[in-house]
Amino acid sequence: MTLLALGHACVDVYQGAVAALVPFFVAERAYSYAAASGIVLAASLLSSVVQPLFGALTDKWAMPWLLPVSTLVGGAGVALAGVGGSYPVTLLVVAVSGIGVAAYHPEAARVARQASRGSHTAMSWFSLGGNLGFATAPLLVSAVVATGGLGASPLLVVPALAGAVLCAAALRGLRARDAADPEAAAGGGGPVIAEDDWPSFLKLSGAIVCRSIVFTGLGTFIALYVRERTGGGEVAGTAALFVLYVGGAVGTVAGGRLAARYGRLPVVRWSYALAVLAVAGVVLVPGPLLYVFVVLTSAALYVPFSLHITLGQDYLPRRMGTASGVTLGLTVSIGGLASPVIGAVADAASLRTALAPLIVLPALGWLLLRSLREPGAVNGNST
Numbered sequence: 001m002t003l004l005a006l007g008h009a010c011v012d013v014y015q016g017a018v019a020a021l022v023p024f025f026v027a028e029r030a031y032s033y034a035a036a037s038g039i040v041l042a043a044s045l046l047s048s049v050v051q052p053l054f055g056a057l058t059d060k061w062a063m064p065w066l067l068p069v070s071t072l073v074g075g076a077g078v079a080l081a082g083v084g085g086s087y088p089v090t091l092l093v094v095a096v097s098g099i100g101v102a103a104y105h106p107e108a109a110r111v112a113r114q115a116s117r118g119s120h121t122a123m124s125w126f127s128l129g130g131n132l133g134f135a136t137a138p139l140l141v142s143a144v145v146a147t148g149g150l151g152a153s154p155l156l157v158v159p160a161l162a163g164a165v166l167c168a169a170a171l172r173g174l175r176a177r178d179a180a181d182p183e184a185a186a187g188g189g190g191p192v193i194a195e196d197d198w199p200s201f202l203k204l205s206g207a208i209v210c211r212s213i214v215f216t217g218l219g220t221f222i223a224l225y226v227r228e229r230t231g232g233g234e235v236a237g238t239a240a241l242f243v244l245y246v247g248g249a250v251g252t253v254a255g256g257r258l259a260a261r262y263g264r265l266p267v268v269r270w271s272y273a274l275a276v277l278a279v280a281g282v283v284l285v286p287g288p289l290l291y292v293f294v295v296l297t298s299a300a301l302y303v304p305f306s307l308h309i310t311l312g313q314d315y316l317p318r319r320m321g322t323a324s325g326v327t328l329g330l331t332v333s334i335g336g337l338a339s340p341v342i343g344a345v346a347d348a349a350s351l352r353t354a355l356a357p358l359i360v361l362p363a364l365g366w367l368l369l370r371s372l373r374e375p376g377a378v379n380g381n382s383t
Contacts, residue, residue: 001115001122003170004108005129007067010163011104012130014074014097016137016245017156018043019219021081023237024145026224029085033221033351037343039081040220042091044337047098055106055325059318066107067167073100075160082145082153109309109324115174120264120310124256127306131252133159135245138223142238197375201315203368205326207272208308209334210365214279214358215301216335217342218244222282222294225351229286240294247298248305255303264311268304269369275300275362283355300362314375 022036031039057063077097081090109126116122144155222244223237230236258267278300281293312327313320345354 001112001125003166003173004112004115005126007071007163007166007170008108008112008126008129009133009136010159010166011071011074011101011108012133013137013140013156013159014078014133015043015101015130016134016219017078017141018081018094018097019216020138020141020223020238020241021078021145021150021153022220023223023234024082024141024150025090028150029087031087033224033343033346034340035087035343037220037339039090039094040216040339041337042095043098043101044216044335044339045098046095047102050099051102051105051328052322052325054103055321055323056319058107058110058321058324062110063107064111064171066103067111067171068164070100070103070107071163071167072160073097074104075100075157075163079154079157079160082150105328106321106325109313109328110321111171111174113310113313113320114178115170120259120307121256123310124252124306127309128249128252131245131248131302131305135242135249138238138241138245142234146234196318197315200372200375201312201323201326203372204308204311204315207268207365207368208327210361210368211272211275211301211304212335213338214275214297214335214361216339217355217358218279218282218297220339221342221346221351221355225355226290226294228351229290230288240291243291243294244298247295248302251299251302252305254299255305255307258303259307263374264307265369265372265374268307268311269366271300271303272362272366272369276359276366279362280359283352283359311375317375 018040022040025031025036025039026033054066058066074097077093077095077100080093081097084090112123112126116126140156140159144152148155219241223234223241226240227233227237255267255271275297278293278296282290282297285293308327309324312323316323342354
């Protein structure tokens with residue numbers, strides 16, 4: 001699980017890196033807010049469409065080789081994003097990166113569930129790796145691009161190289177463990193439910209879409225927004241993006257532990273309720289106090305992150321790959337589809353006006369979660 005979590009971190013650097021590159025595209029290439037958010041859309045669009053397809057494929061065939069290969073593809077696309085000045089080429093290579101990230105997540109979630117043997121806490125550590133990747137992305141991008149400009153972006157391929165090695169090592173270790181204890185491996189699939197519960201799964205997915213739009217919208221524009229609201233420079237914006245991402249590292253681990261004590265659905269509902277107040281603070285509170293609300297927003301959005309994955313898998317026990325592709329992929333990536341709309345409103349009015357509707361979305365997600373029940377008979381370890 002440690003190797004899988006570290007590999008996950010290396011992949012999700014590239015999800016965070018796209019948003020972290022936006023201020024540099026605006027500064028060096030004079031992109032408008034709408035044009036810059038279109039790059040985020042390029043990373044999200046193909047990922048949104050392709051990820052459930054990869055999930056369906058992993059329901060039929062185990063494809064562990066996808067982990068190292070997709071890690072390399074995801075890294076190569078972002079590494080090429082700063083090369084040259086062509087907007088269409090930038091869109092293309094970022095889209096290729098999105099496909100790599102899309103291919104990684106369904107199979108990685110399946111392998112992680114196998115490695116965790118049904119433990120919510122272990123799955124939270126796997127998700128933590130991805131959150132740490134998100135968190136380090138703005139620091140990594142800032143260190144590379146602020147020093148060498150966008151032309152230095154090929155250096156951003158380094159995490160992908162490391163991630164491919166980590167994924168290969170994790171897969172070897174998992175095969176060795178299961179070969180040594182085949183009885184435990186056969187019984188470690190977690191929950192066993194007679195039928196797929198599609199209505200509950202669709203409500204859960206709707207809530208995750210609401211969370212995704214909020215997170216992607218803030219991730220795309222928080223650096224620029226904080227610079228406006230606080231009067232700070234690039235460091236102030238990068239710090240806010242880092243806080244948004246790194247708070248999720250704590251939130252994800254806390255989510256697994258809280259779920260073991262109070263249950264998954266109560267924890268998820270509390271988190272969405274907190275997110276309403278936290279996002280309102282980010283949008284409305286001026287000055288340095290804004291950072292406090294960024295921390296609260298990060299925690300509220302990330303506490304339910306790994307719980308979304310296991311709930312989705314438990315609602316669709318016969319289609320875990322599809323469930324992972326949707327909860328970890330489609331519904332998360334689809335947030336990028338809203339970024340150009342937010343960017344267009346920001347160009348026409350202001351960033352504050354564009355971000356204000358994000359306050360309502362966690363409340364809508366909470367309403368969708370209200371009627372959900374814990375998936376039926378669950379076997380296996382839930383701690």
